[in-house]
Amino acid sequence: MSGPAVLPDPASEGARRYPRHWRRPPLISDGRLRWAIYAGVLLYLVVGIGAVEVNWGRLSEGWERGLRFLGGFVEPDFISRWDDIRAGLIESLTMTLTATVVGVLISIPVGIGAARNIAPSPVYLACRALIALSRSLQEIIVAILFVAMVGFGPLAGFLTLAFATIGFLAKLLAEDIEDIDAAQVEAIRATGAGWWQVLDYGIRSQVTPRLIGLSLYRLDINFRESAVIGIVGAGGVGATLNTALDRYEYDSAAAILILIIAIVLVTEYVSGWVRARVQ
């Protein structure tokens, strides 16, 4: 056993010399490897840029069309196609809201099942597989599949958005559950509470604010996505936008885009306000 710790004698400290120079240790300690990596990245960048073929003639032509498109924003036309725009927006909002609600309701059990700290292994694997499937397929691809299955229109859009919501929300919910304070759960278990009660008191109480925040966030993602998937036939304002672009009605297209931006800004603001409240 060692004796009580001996503090350094302050008198002897003057005799020792300490360095006056210090640098933060680099992330990659081997200098040659570090420079080789820098050089490799630079080379890849140069070769990559060199490999891009640019058709300058086509670019100048497109530039003109792009300017006309931007010109549409100067004078957006809300009037001539208003009935189509209105119907498209209502369809998009309906799709968005129903798909978010259904998606969230399905995500909750899936997210609970995908949390390693509370789910048994087979359930965990099944839920993670579902999440992986949903996340690996981009919305447009899913929309094309659903359009092929159920035909053109908002039903395909609703199914697409609900499916995409599961991948997003269940994954983030599962991760949030995995990060909860285990002591609170342990305390509830120690009272003799059953599994569902532990879920309610120990876990739900900890993840609810984040679940609400994520659901609102997903709501505005879904609205934006609804505009995109409309282009492949899944209904909503995207279909209206596509029609306007096909007819070179850039002023109507600009009106639609402005409305989409406005709605996204409003949902963004509202969801921020709600999230601050539920914390």
Place this chain on the structure above:
Amino acid sequence: MLRLESLTKRYLTGDLALADVSFEIPAGQVVGLIGPSGAGKSTLIRCVNRLVEPTSGRIWLGDLELTRLGRRGLRRARRRMGMIFQEYALVERLTVMENLLSGRLGYVSFWSSLIRRFPPADIENAFRLLDRVGLTEQADKRADALSGGQRQRVGIARALAQEPEILLVDEPTASLDPKTSRQIMRLLREVCAERGLAAVVNIHDVVLAREFMMRIVGLRAGAIVYDGGPDGLTPAVLTEIYGEEDWTASSDLSDTGPSARPVVPGADELVGAL
């Protein structure tokens, strides 16, 4: 009341946390479990309510062998053991009252607990406990709005709401300042005396252990190296438990001046009477 028989716990990592620990606690006895960090104190009390599964050995609560219970039986047995935690372990986003009533979860159905409809007797009792720990005004505040000392009072009230026969207390004062620590320890002793509760208290602070515990069990590397009265904690015994240190010069032993005496008159007599 509580009997441990050759309790051994080896974690999956291979660490031996408890090695053949046996002791018995009669009803109403408040036992301090002291020892350095990693000596197995937390593991020991968690083996009792089986938040940690013992590797071998047996534990009895009264006539009930806890180590043989199935899942249902274990839940019923846990209702009889109130646990108090180091960092309070209150459910932060729930109100004080919900935290208190969570002590009744083992008695009410899932649906009543989900919609927060507890039996009137439970609610009455919860308010009585809240009054006992001096927090009546805070009933509807969220647990994370309270100070450390207040939170630990809620922690104590939650454990008592279970109407337990024994308290398992894990470092109740580790996150509290010295004055609040003493108040919490005194409160613990008082409620144990009022209800005739036995308690196992993991405690770091030798001074507090010496003052508030009836009996001390010293653990070192998972084995009992001391079991006796608080007066028997001599420098030699402390060295046995914690390793070599100059105990006589530390405030632990010299701190017997007037300032170390209980501030509340009567606390002395209470300790003496038990």
